[in-house]
Amino acid sequence: MTAKSKSTANKAPSAETTSPPKISDQLQKTLDELGQEEAIAMLRMMLLIRRFEERTTEMYQQRKIGGFCHLYNGQEAIAIGTVWAKRKDDYLVTSYRDHGFGLALGLTPDECMAEMFGKSTGCAKGKGGSMHFFSKELNFLGGHGIVGGQIPIGTGAAFRAKYLGTDQVSLTFFGEGAISQGAFHESLNLASIWNLPCIYVIENNKYGMGTDVARVVAIEELFQRANAYSMEGLPMNGMDVFECYRAMKEQISICRQTSRPVLIEAKTYRFRGHSVSDPGKYRSKMELEAYKHADPIVGARLTLSEAGWINEDQFKQMDKEVKAEVIHAVKFAEESPEPTLSELGRHVFYEEEHPAAS
Ligand SMILES: Cc1ncc(C[n+]2csc(CCOP(=O)(O)OP(=O)(O)O)c2C)c(N)n1
Secondary structure, eight states: OOSOOOOOOOOOOOHHHHSOOOOOHHHHHHHHHHHHHHHHHHHHHHHHHHHHHHHHHHHHHTTSSOSOOOOOTTOHHHHHHHHHHSOTTSEEEOOSOOHHHHHHHTOOHHHHHHHHTTOTTSTTTTSSOGGGOOBTTTTBOOOOSSTTTHHHHHHHHHHHHHHHTOOOOEEEEEEGGGGGSHHHHHHHHHHHHTTOOEEEEEEEOSEETTEEGGGTOSOSOGGGGGGGGTOEEEEEETTOHHHHHHHHHHHHHHHHHHOOOEEEEEEOOOSSOSSTTOOOTTSOHHHHHHHHTTOHHHHHHHHHHHTTSOOHHHHHHHHHHHHHHHHHHHHHHHHSOOOOGGGTTTTSSOTTTOGGGO
């Protein structure tokens, strides 16, 4: 048995955990390693994602955005902690809840909003929409609409890295709803047998659509599933960006050195419904309020003000700037052209080889 078995089930935070932060030795070490500029950049990126998605909701309600649209609201710390911890050329793949990763990895708000609007200037040329952000340049293998469909893709990227000896790590994210899929089992099993450098992260936000995880998974601590594949498994506080950074940095380094896969369960919570059109009535107001006390943006802001790195005015100025960036992105999306008809058949097959592509 390799998964650590201490009980850390995804329970609503207590008042104790939400009181003003005292900077522990470990947190101080993380802050020292990051430095003021990077720590502030992390907070700024979380805020940008939050403001981007708030505006996205408005645009969706105005029917300027079509299709499905799932927000990352509440889960931002996981993407930011990971992106700051990874090497630029490491692979990353995730589910349809992909806006946070796209922005954190370096897609611009303009190309992300344009993608939502289905415009040709979008990061997938307007053909993917909210669920299918993608960037070959950033080794971002995309958002994926099929639950668990990205797990074999992330595993394949790890296989490629190992086969070619590139020293890259593959970071594969999925919701807790995906861990009962066969693709999860097959991928983790092969990754363990073949010693693939793959980090699997369950973003356990407690609900798969309207279903509480406790109703569908027999064990409470999801990271313990690692035991079945003889790999390391561990929990991570997905509401604390500096803790996500520390844990991911450590695991990425181990994975790169050992080429052993690992399963991480990030305990988190989404503040909004499953998608923009879900009012989320299957959970109590009390539960929601309790988790909102653990808002990762509020937490990071408190930590940085405790460290003396940001004050009220500087935070307000930061907020003003990110809101302006998002307004610019909406204008850019609105003014961008639709994809042309000739684009319809492109990017379906690998173009240099498949006759149908031309
Ligand atoms: C194979 C498959 N089955 C069903 C669906 C419909 N569906 C979309 S999201 C979802 C819930 C997934 O929950 P989870 O994996 O926990 O991710 P979260 O939405 O919480 O991020 C379901 C069942 C789907 N997209 N793909």
